Amino acid sequence: MSEFVSVMFCRVCSSRYVDISEWTEEGNAVIRCRTCGNHEEMGRFVMGRCRVSPRELQDARDTRAKKGTYEK
Ligand SMILES: [Zn+2]
Numbered sequence: 001m002s003e004f005v006s007v008m009f010c011r012v013c014s015s016r017y018v019d020i021s022e023w024t025e026e027g028n029a030v031i032r033c034r035t036c037g038n039h040e041e042m043g044r045f046v047m048g049r050c051r052v053s054p055r056e057l058q059d060a061r062d063t064r065a066k067k068g069t070y071e072k
Contacts, residue, residue, distance in 0.1 A: 010038050
């Protein structure tokens, strides 16, 4: 049995190494790419982690949304 999850990638460099690096005083998460340093605040979503296979990660890359499109 498998479960569907969403994966966050950096839109600048496509890295999967995206983490919450700190929290603002307002309670927003600061999302930061460990590869290129790209970052921004996110107020109403949060991230979790799970282990996936290389094939599952590639599936996430192949279906990532781009500007003007939605998830496949
Ligand atoms: Zn990046």
